Amino acid sequence: MDVMVELRAVTKRFGAFHAVSEVDLQIRAGEFITLLGPSGCGKTTLLRMISGFETPSSGAVLLEGKDVTHEPPYRRDVNQVFQSYALFPHMTVQENIGFGLRMKKVPRAEIDERVRAAVAMVSLGGMEQRKPSQLSGGQRQRVALARAIVCRPKVLLLDEPLSALDAKLRHAMQVELKELQKKLGITFVFVTHDQEEALTMSDRIAVINKGRIEQLGDASQIYHRPKTTFVASFIGQANILRATVLSRSGERARVQLDGGLELLVNAEHLAGGTGSTLVSIRPEKIALRKEPQGAPENRFEARVEDELFKGATDQLRLRTDAGLVLTAVVANESSGQAALHVGDRVFCHLHPDDIVIVHEG
Ligand SMILES: Nc1ncnc2c1ncn2[C@@H]1O[C@H](COP(=O)(O)OP(=O)(O)OP(=O)(O)O)[C@@H](O)[C@H]1O
Ligand SMILES: [Mg+2]
Missing domain, CATH: 3.40.50.300 (P-loop containing nucleotide triphosphate hydrolases)
Known part of the structure; x- marks a missing residue:
């Protein structure tokens, strides 16, 4: 080079x-x-x-x-x-x-x-x-x-x-x-x-x-x-959540969010072992379904609390049953596809690699 x-x-x-x-x-x-x-x-x-x-x-x-x-x-x-x-x-x-x-x-x-x-x-x-x-x-x-x-x-x-x-x-x-x-x-x-x-x-x-x-x-x-x-919220949008690391194995860690929800996350940037941390989730990475799909890992229920039309996308405010508030972004409805609206209950699915441990910055 x-x-x-x-x-x-x-x-x-x-x-x-x-x-x-x-x-x-x-x-x-x-x-x-x-x-x-x-x-x-x-x-x-x-x-x-x-x-x-x-x-x-x-x-x-x-x-x-x-x-x-x-x-x-x-x-x-x-x-x-x-x-x-x-x-x-x-x-x-x-x-x-x-x-x-x-x-x-x-x-x-x-x-x-x-x-x-x-x-x-x-x-x-x-x-x-x-x-x-x-x-x-x-x-x-x-x-x-x-x-x-x-x-x-x-x-x-x-x-x-x-x-x-x-x-x-x-x-x-x-x-x-x-x-x-x-x-x-x-x-x-x-x-x-x-x-x-x-x-x-x-x-x-x-x-x-x-x-x-x-x-x-x-x-x-x-x-x-x-x-x-800082990087997570300066570039694009991010949900930054407080969490506690319960265990770690290789590139994955198990964390518990404030409110009790347990998630499997990407541990690439986890410096130490267990303890308190922060995680970042991009709004468009939260897959929303009206029915649960696949394994229960990294799945939780929420209610659509607010909906903002953004042109090509819809921005939703979700509240989980434990009271966690998350921003999600979904592609705008095309004809025939079921759309989500305020008041709907949804199943949120997250891939572990889309939940990233971040440091305070
Ligand atoms: N000649 C100077 N004397 C004193 N402070 C300065 C001087 N030049 C820059 N600074 C300060 O240094 C910091 C960095 O300035 P700089 O111009 O490099 O920022 P920047 O990232 O280019 O910002 P912007 O996006 O607004 O152009 C600022 O707080 C600025 O006020
Ligand atoms: Mg400048």
């Missing part, structure tokens, strides 16, 4: 405040990695330490194995696309995109050729002579991207590059960006606080909370095996 970017115990303090704490991260060459976390968790600060606009208080930043912690931005083969686009207002699209190459004194003919290719890549043909003020937000965003890509950096840092776009354009740009990254083989470090965007675009996701990486993994690991309550 070729490591392109490495962070070693990187910490950034502003006065007494720790914006980034002891972050270790290896980013592979050609990888699309996303830093995901709430506002203020330290995403931009991390990017700025990779690009060199910020110096760590302690720790080291390495590019292709070389320590660049104290190198200025222009000495690093890294380009950053800023959320604010930062285009030159007096320059045309063409001039904006070619700016970096002119600064590097690349020959004129080569600049023209590379700018032409970059314009085509971001589908801005015909707009070369416009000024930024004559473009839409999405078009400006693409100019900013083309301007970064045309320099062919080894690493491209993108700080919430799609946040200003409407939902439809945003989805289109997500697909375009991902294809572009694959085509060019550039390492992308992408920042967002949009969990769906992170899940669809990334090879790996680093979930950040209060300046620390809380979990690193691919989309499926992050979604299906969250390690902490």
